[in-house]
Amino acid sequence: METKTFDSDILIIGGGMAGCGAAYEARAWGKDLNIMIVEKANIERSGAVAMGLSAINTYIGTRWGENTPEDFLNYVRGDLMGIIREDLVYDVARHVDSSVELFEEWGLPIMKSENGRYLREGRWQILIHGESYKPIVAEAARKSASQIINRVMITHLLTDAKDSNRIAGAVGFDVRDGSFCIFRSKAVVLASGGATHIFRPRSVGEGWGRTWYSPWSTGSAYALPIQVGAKMVQMEIRLVPTRFKDGYGPVGSWFLYLKSTATNANNERYEDNRDKLRAEYGSYADSKPLPTCLRNHLMMEEIRDGRGPILMHTEKVLDTREKEEAGWEDFLDMTVSQAMVWSSQNVDPKERWSELVPTEPYIMGSHAVNAGTWVSGPSDISPPEYNWGYNRMTTVSGLFAAGDAAGGAAHKFSSGSFAEGRIAGKSAVRFLRDSGNYTPEINQETVEGYRTDIFQPLDNYEIGRKFISKGTVSPYYLYPSQGLKRLEKIMDEYAGGVTTFYTTNSVSLIRGTELLTMLKEDLPLLGAEDLHQLQRAWELVHRVWTAEAVMRHTLFREETRWPGYYYRTDFPKIDDTNWKVFVVSRFNPSDSRWSFDKVPLKGLAIGKGEK
Amino acid sequence: MPTYVIASKCKNNGKCVEICPSDIMHTDPAIDMAWNVEPDMCWECLSCVKACPENAIEVRPYADISPLRSEIAVSRNEGKNVIKWKITYRDSRVKEFEFPIRTTGWDTILPPSSSQLKAGNLDDQALYREEPKTAGSSGASGKGGIQRNNKGSGK
Ligand SMILES: Cc1cc2nc3c(=O)[nH]c(=O)nc-3n(C[C@H](O)[C@H](O)[C@H](O)COP(=O)(O)OP(=O)(O)OC[C@H]3O[C@@H](n4cnc5c(N)ncnc54)[C@H](O)[C@@H]3O)c2cc1C
Ligand code: SF4
Ligand code: SF4
Numbered sequence: 157m158e159t160k161t162f163d164s165d166i167l168i169i170g171g172g173m174a175g176c177g178a179a180y181e182a183r184a185w186g187k188d189l190n191i192m193i194v195e196k197a198n199i200e201r202s203g204a205v206a207m208g209l210s211a212i213n214t215y216i217g218t219r220w221g222e223n224t225p226e227d228f229l230n231y232v233r234g235d236l237m238g239i240i241r242e243d244l245v246y247d248v249a250r251h252v253d254s255s256v257e258l259f260e261e262w263g264l265p266i267m268k269s270e271n272g273r274y275l276r277e278g279r280w281q282i283l284i285h286g287e288s289y290k291p292i293v294a295e296a297a298r299k300s301a302s303q304i305i306n307r308v309m310i311t312h313l314l315t316d317a318k319d320s321n322r323i324a325g326a327v328g329f330d331v332r333d334g335s336f337c338i339f340r341s342k343a344v345v346l347a348s349g350g351a352t353h354i355f356r357p358r359s360v361g362e363g364w365g366r367t368w369y370s371p372w373s374t375g376s377a378y379a380l381p382i383q384v385g386a387k388m389v390q391m392e393i394r395l396v397p398t399r400f401k402d403g404y405g406p407v408g409s410w411f412l413y414l415k416s417t418a419t420n421a422n423n424e425r426y427e428d429n430r431d432k433l434r435a436e437y438g439s440y441a442d443s444k445p446l447p448t449c450l451r452n453h454l455m456m457e458e459i460r461d462g463r464g465p466i467l468m469h470t471e472k473v474l475d476t477r478e479k480e481e482a483g484w485e486d487f488l489d490m491t492v493s494q495a496m497v498w499s500s501q502n503v504d505p506k507e508r509w510s511e512l513v514p515t516e517p518y519i520m521g522s523h524a525v526n527a528g529t530w531v532s533g534p535s536d537i538s539p540p541e542y543n544w545g546y547n548r549m550t551t552v553s554g555l556f557a558a559g560d561a562a563g564g565a566a567h568k569f570s571s572g573s574f575a576e577g578r579i580a581g582k583s584a585v586r587f588l589r590d591s592g593n594y595t596p597e598i599n600q601e602t603v604e605g606y607r608t609d610i611f612q613p614l615d616n617y618e619i620g621r622k623f624i625s626k627g628t629v630s631p632y633y634l635y636p637s638q639g640l641k642r643l644e645k646i647m648d649e650y651a652g653g654v655t656t657f658y659t660t661n662s663v664s665l666i667r668g669t670e671l672l673t674m675l676k677e678d679l680p681l682l683g684a685e686d687l688h689q690l691q692r693a694w695e696l697v698h699r700v701w702t703a704e705a706v707m708r709h710t711l712f713r714e715e716t717r718w719p720g721y722y723y724r725t726d727f728p729k730i731d732d733t734n735w736k737v738f739v740v741s742r743f744n745p746s747d748s749r750w751s752f753d754k755v756p757l758k759g760l761a762i763g764k765g766e767k
Numbered sequence: 768m769p770t771y772v773i774a775s776k777c778k779n780n781g782k783c784v785e786i787c788p789s790d791i792m793h794t795d796p797a798i799d800m801a802w803n804v805e806p807d808m809c810w811e812c813l814s815c816v817k818a819c820p821e822n823a824i825e826v827r828p829y830a831d832i833s834p835l836r837s838e839i840a841v842s843r844n845e846g847k848n849v850i851k852w853k854i855t856y857r858d859s860r861v862k863e864f865e866f867p868i869r870t871t872g873w874d875t876i877l878p879p880s881s882s883q884l885k886a887g888n889l890d891d892q893a894l895y896r897e898e899p900k901t902a903g904s905s906g907a908s909g910k911g912g913i914q915r916n917n918k919g920s921g922k
Contacts, residue, residue, distance in 0.1 A: 184879035184895035197788040206788040207812035254897045263871030288868040299878040361831025364807040493811045499837035499856045500828040
């Protein structure tokens with residue numbers, strides 16, 4: 157295999173929303189720096205926004221006095237049942253508006269209301285004609301980066317030969333020509349998105365790839381930093397969004413903008429009665445708005461007790477052509493599958509309801525959850541415990557993270573991920589200025605070891621295939637799709653997936669970890685018949701590492717903090733006394749052991765007592 | 768509705784291969800055409816459909832999930848900056864929509880120009896083109912009543 161070596165000042169791994177933001181901002185501050193994006197797909201249509209979006213979910217509206225960053229902080233704190241990094245959330249809020257305003261200047265069509273302001277979908281969301289959101293943002297990144305390398309998948313990060321806690325680059329392979337790619341870089345921004353297919357999806361067969369979040373979100377953002385010993389936070393929290401059944405159409409616009417309502421099979425508005433919720437979860441039941449997980453919880457109870465299906469009454473709100481268009485555009489911009497489900501089942505949303513379901517769980521840092529790396533906050537507001545010098549730097553020196561990759565700050569969505577990428581980009585430039593004439597030094601032996609590991613699945617396949625007459629069954633290898641199904645089944649059954657109705661307990665989690673460990677032991681046996689399958693093989697490896705962190709974190713947190721996302725049946729209550737803390741883990745690369753810490757919540761002295 | 772390539776239309780120009788975020792559009796030299804190599808990892812994002820200049824890629828509902836015989840056709844025009852959709856129901860009803868995709872010409876975005884920045888600003892919190900040191904909570908400098916707080920818990 158050919159080897160290609162790339163040198164850069166800043167290497168951005170993943171050219172999605174956060175990665176594009178990082179390239180843009182790093183260029184502003186680092187006029188002469190060599191800024192490189194490496195992307196496993198093509199940044200033109202890569203990441204969760206590949207298809208487009210119909211809304212920007214985070215816009216504060218500070219210039220019009222609509223909201224303040226403090227209001228946003230209060231909202232996010234409530235939604236996450238208290239567990240957020242306030243410094244990070246506030247930081248996103250104060251930088252997100254300028255990012256959205258850049259999008260508009262670049263040509264993203266943002267809808268306007270009569271008073272000339274952005275048209276609100278809800279308090280934080282604004283409506284866009286967003287089919288080309290990603291190509292527009294990618295254009296800005298293309299103009300900013302020194303070089304964009306598409307179709308190279310990063311498999312491992314590299315730390316410095318002399319300092320195992322200092323980033324020095326990454327390795328991966330070119331999915332098209334099969335070359336081994338070595339990146340030496342003085343700083344790295346990790347922006348490689350969230351994780352789907354960790355849990356078994358509701359979809360089956362040919363529709364397996366139809367998850368709500370994109371199937372190419374494969375957990376690299378977690379597996380890469382974990383393996384070099386970066387600390388992780390909140391890996392136990394998983395997003396279970398409520399979505400239109402089978403098409404996975406998002407519900408935000410329908411509830412917030414079109415004001416659609418949902419009922420159970422008995423035509424009852426099940427969300428209205430909060431008495432039982434209050435009895436179970438105390439004052440959390442009175443949070444306004446009701447936290448996403450608790451809304452899920454109410455729905456799950458209906459379904460569990462046989463009062464499903466849950467019906468979204470689209471037929472009651474699409475009374476004008478304008479609203480009909482808004483409803484359809486919502487899906488055509490970002491979830492075309494839903495339009496296909498409607499048309500294939502002869503459902504006209506103007507005439508009849510659609511079913512809603514809670515989906516399978518996803519791991520991510522940008523939505524109504526905040527899993528990811530444990531990063532430093534902004535020096536002007538972060539408490540010292542959360543600040544080790546450079547904003548958005550992980551606990552590995554020179555390794556920054558943004559978007560789904562960075563934990564602690566929820567509700568970033570597309571705009572906040574881009575803004576956080578910008579924050580990390582600027583911060584990386586500052587880090588470079590301060591690190592003098594550092595040149596990355598890479599341990600050749602380690603790199604050669606990775607080269608062998610990376611291409612092993614191709615050899616495994618060759619050997620294993622020749623041993624059998626024909627077919628897919630060989631004792632010498634397993635296909636990436638088989639490994640993925642095994643992973644999904646383990647997570648689904650033991651870590652709180654759909655089949656156990658989101659429940660788990662310590663016996664389950666310990667058993668699940670055992671099975672996961674055996675899966676991990678089998679990964680060197682992956683077989684790939686071509687480079688595409690080699691990409692799938694490494695995506696699986698990254699998903700398994702992500703899953704292991706999820707399993708272990710879930711076991712460590714002995715409470716049910718987010719009912720409606722998952723339930724620890726052995727600790728069914730919210731336990732503020734012992735567990736109103738972050739769970740921070742670290743995998744130690746030198747002895748392969750995981751350690752766990754409870755880290756206290758430190759708030760900002762702002763924003764108390766607002767609406 | 769995973770995608771499929773219509774044999775009589777594909778010119779094997781590789782546009783779909785270049786764009787597919789899932790890396791499942793591949794060309795097969797033996798047939799000199801593109802094809803969807805892994806339909807069960809297709810997200811139905813339609814990036815390939817929009818990119819194919821020959822209109823050679825179509826979609827059909829996921830056979831294991833949906834009834835068949837409905838169709839979705841899309842055409843995206845970067846000159847006019849609109850996207851048009853035509854949805855044909857299983858029972859032949861038709862819905863058509865047209866939406867804008869961009870308000871400016873393609874390839875008009877400028878890179879950030881660092882001429883307005885001062886070196887000292889690298890140490891404050893303001894991002895490119897944000898006002899450094901704006902008072903009030905909108906300020907990029909983080910004023911507006913925020914202080915470090917080493918004691919409080921996040922309530
Ligand atoms: C259906 C749907 C609806 C949504 N609705 C909204 C909405 O209405 N409003 C809103 O604001 N947000 C919405 N979001 C959320 C938004 O898309 C995400 O919050 C945002 O994209 C996260 O940004 P990111 O940069 O962290 O990840 P991504 O944008 O996913 O980017 C990650 C990038 O990393 C690349 N990558 C991954 N692994 C590797 C590797 N190993 N090597 C190289 N490259 C790699 C990927 O290919 C990808 O390009 C929605 C998302 C989905 C899927
Ligand atoms: S873009 Fe269209 S014509 Fe080109 S290879 Fe793909 S299917 Fe064939
Ligand atoms: S619809 Fe999207 S995921 Fe499916 S083949 Fe086309 S580009 Fe790839």
